[in-house]
Amino acid sequence: xxCCPVESMYARSAIARRPPVMMLAAVLLIxxxxxxxxxxxxxxxxxxxxxxxxxxxxxxxARRIVALSPAATELxxxxxxxxxxxxxxxYSDYPEAARAIPRxxxxxxxxxxRLVAMQPDxxxxxxxxxxxEQVAPLIALxxxxxxxxxxxxxxxxxxxERLGRLAGTETTADAVxxxxxxxxxxxxxxxxxxxxxxxxxxxxxxxxxTVNDTHLIGQxxxxxxxxxxxxxxxxxxxxxxxxxxxxxEPEAIVAGGMGEDDTDWLDDWARFKEMPAxxxxxxxxxxxxxxxRPTPRLADGTGVLCRKLExxxxxx
Amino acid sequence: MRSAESRHAAAIGDAAALPGPHFGLRSxxxxxxxxxxxxxxxxxxxxxxxGSVTVPLPALWQVLTGEGSALHRTLIFELRVPRxxxxxxxxxxxxxxxxxxxxxxxxxxxxxxVLGLAGGAAVGALGAMLLGLGMxxxxxxxxTGALVSTIMVFGLAHGTGSWTPTRLLLTGVVVAxxxxxxxxxxxxxxPTERIPGMLYxxxxxxxxxxxxxxxxxxxxxxxxxxxxLGRSLNVLAxxxxxxxxxxxxxxxxxxxxxxxxxxxxxxxxxxxGTIGFIGLIVPHMLRLMFGxxxxxxxxxxxxxxxxxxxxxxxxxxxxxxPEQLPVGVITALxxxxxxxxxxxxxxx
Numbered sequence: 003x004x005c006c007p008v009e010s011m012y013a014r015s016a017i018a019r020r021p022p023v024m025m026l027a028a029v030l031l032i033x034x035x036x037x038x039x040x041x042x043x044x045x046x047x048x049x050x051x052x053x054x055x056x057x058x059x060x061x062x063x064a065r066r067i068v069a070l071s072p073a074a075t076e077l078x079x080x081x082x083x084x085x086x087x088x089x090x091x092x093y094s095d096y097p098e099a100a101r102a103i104p105r106x107x108x109x110x111x112x113x114x115x116r117l118v119a120m121q122p123d124x125x126x127x128x129x130x131x132x133x134x135e136q137v138a139p140l141i142a143l144x145x146x147x148x149x150x151x152x153x154x155x156x157x158x159x160x161x162x163e164r165l166g167r168l169a170g171t172e173t174t175a176d177a178v179x180x181x182x183x184x185x186x187x188x189x190x191x192x193x194x195x196x197x198x199x200x201x202x203x204x205x206x207x208x209x210x211x212t213v214n215d216t217h218l219i220g221q222x223x224x225x226x227x228x229x230x231x232x233x234x235x236x237x238x239x240x241x242x243x244x245x246x247x248x249x250x251e252p253e254a255i256v257a258g259g260m261g262e263d264d265t266d267w268l269d270d271w272a273r274f275k276e277m278p279a280x281x282x283x284x285x286x287x288x289x290x291x292x293x294x295r296p297t298p299r300l301a302d303g304t305g306v307l308c309r310k311l312e313x314x315x316x317x318x
Numbered sequence: 319m320r321s322a323e324s325r326h327a328a329a330i331g332d333a334a335a336l337p338g339p340h341f342g343l344r345s346x347x348x349x350x351x352x353x354x355x356x357x358x359x360x361x362x363x364x365x366x367x368x369g370s371v372t373v374p375l376p377a378l379w380q381v382l383t384g385e386g387s388a389l390h391r392t393l394i395f396e397l398r399v400p401r402x403x404x405x406x407x408x409x410x411x412x413x414x415x416x417x418x419x420x421x422x423x424x425x426x427x428x429x430x431x432v433l434g435l436a437g438g439a440a441v442g443a444l445g446a447m448l449l450g451l452g453m454x455x456x457x458x459x460x461x462t463g464a465l466v467s468t469i470m471v472f473g474l475a476h477g478t479g480s481w482t483p484t485r486l487l488l489t490g491v492v493v494a495x496x497x498x499x500x501x502x503x504x505x506x507x508x509p510t511e512r513i514p515g516m517l518y519x520x521x522x523x524x525x526x527x528x529x530x531x532x533x534x535x536x537x538x539x540x541x542x543x544x545x546x547l548g549r550s551l552n553v554l555a556x557x558x559x560x561x562x563x564x565x566x567x568x569x570x571x572x573x574x575x576x577x578x579x580x581x582x583x584x585x586x587x588x589x590x591g592t593i594g595f596i597g598l599i600v601p602h603m604l605r606l607m608f609g610x611x612x613x614x615x616x617x618x619x620x621x622x623x624x625x626x627x628x629x630x631x632x633x634x635x636x637x638x639x640p641e642q643l644p645v646g647v648i649t650a651l652x653x654x655x656x657x658x659x660x661x662x663x664x665x666x
Contacts, residue, residue, distance in 0.1 A: 105640045110514035110515070111523075113639055115371040115397055116370050116371055118371075133525065
């Protein structure tokens with residue numbers, strides 16, 4: 003996501019090279035498609051629109067699904083289609099059953115032969131994470147690809163619903179999506195009018211990396227009443243030096259880590275005694291898999307984050 | 319690096335004086351090239367037969383004779399054959415370009431990338447990736463970058479003074495350093511999720527090869543055009559003075575080599591990113607094995623370079639499958655010990 007939201011990126015790559023009349027037709031098609039997000043025809047054919055605005059159609063429920071990101075695997079399990087996932091990529095570790103799924107390489111480099119040999123009827127790809135030069139040939143081979151690219155909280159709910167349609171597990175998927183929406187709405191209501199807390203969120207250590215306000219984690223910070231000290235930066239995942247973090251004087255520092263309970267990054271900040279966050283003891287750890295993956299568990303992660311910021315408010 | 323015998327042969331371009339006592343040039347050429355050709359065909363067959371999914375030999379035979387299951391046909395014809403042919407073409411192009419650059423610059427350390435062409439191509443490709451453009455744009459942009467760099471180095475090396483290999487080499491190395499700085503800058507400002515793709519392109523990876531035909535065509539045309547120049551190249555390798563004395567039009571020949579090597583490298587880089595090592599090591603290996611006669615060396619480089627890259631890419635696909643290694647890791651792992659062994663054994 004360098005420059006532009008997904009819709010305009012799609013428009014540029016797929017439509018811009020065509021003559022104006024076709025372009026108009028294509029725009030109308032996309033507009034029409036996005037009005038009706040899913041259509042179930044009488045003959046069992048299911049169509050949904052993926053996160054790039056493409057129509058993805060299946061003749062009947064997907065039986066053999068390959069998920070090309072850990073988050074896609076998790077979304078499919080949450081949508082009730084976990085038993086249909088025949089292939090996954092490295093780090094697909096949640097839920098526990100996902101660990102046993104045969105691998106097709108890493109999200110950045112796929113083993114094309116193993117993937118094709120699984121004869122998937124649906125591939126759930128990650129647009130900004132999977133290499134375009136590997137996914138494009140899959141589409142050219144006639145395989146059905148559903149692109150995910152969740153940009154906000156609501157996209158996770160609609161991803162669940164759309165994957166549920168494709169897998170024929172609407173009942174589970176819709177219920178999980180509704181539950182997730184309710185959790186997010188409850189958090190939003192609870193923290194809507196709380197006092198702002200100046201936060202620095204660290205997603206990586208060497209180099210120090212944070213997120214801006216457009217990132218999902220940035221949106222979670224805002225929901226909790228946090229003010230991201232680097233929220234205005236232009237890049238979604240800015241790289242920083244430690245000086246600029248000191249200069250920003252955050253009241254709280256929230257970090258993930260290399261593992262689920264690794265607080266080394268926070269311990270490193272503790273040596274800067276003059277920082278408000280250190281003086282007040284507001285160095286908080288949030289398990290990275292809860293908040294860094296666009297899945298329904300983001301509601302739990304956001305809840306944890308909000309409670310940490312609530313504590314920071316109390317320690318003023 | 320060259321024996322006195324082959325030096326003598328190179329200088330006078332005389333078939334009878336070539337190393338290999340009992341054979342004339344023609345039979346020696348035919349013998350060596352058919353050997354290398356057979357090895358190349360074997361490597362290509364291995365590359366097609368082996369993959370991270372096992373296709374049993376009977377099934378493979380059925381596919382090759384036009385039968386077999388739809389899945390096996392897809393695996394072989396849509397995935398393996400294009401990739402193996404692209405690997406062969408890319409390896410051949412790089413090895414030939416390397417051999418040409420070593421003659422042009424009269425420097426054993428010269429490789430296809432020494433004059434900054436890879437840097438220009440990389441800046442073009444990474445720029446297109448940064449903008450989120452598709453693979454066609456990345457290839458086109460890499461090719462444009464390679465040509466821009468070539469023309470720039472050529473123009474600057476020409477300058478106001480004389481045009482010497484040293485001047486060309488220095489200009490190229492400095493331009494390459496400039497491109498290197500731009501590449502680092504792009505990697506730093508690039509969005510995190512695009513970094514792996516950019517690094518794989520820089521390391522060279524056959525996943526980027528979409529169709530082998532452009533590269534194979536370039537290789538075939540290059541062989542047809544450059545092979546007849548072997549005798550003049552032999553003379554040029556001895557130095558421009560001797561070449562001029564022996565009636566070779568040195569300046570046009572040098573320009574021709576430069577343009578040809580650049581086009582070959584650009585075609586290779588456009589197909590599979592900047593695969594290193596092959597262009598430097600394959601020509602040297604062949605010189606150690608068969609002597610320095612360019613009439614033999616250039617076609618042999620095309621065959622041996624292609625063979626090495628096909629074998630390396632086959633290993634890269636299966637060694638830790640389903641994880642995929644960048645092919646450059648394997649080319650170096652295969653090439654370094656082979657080269658060191660040849661060098662250790664050689665009498666030069």
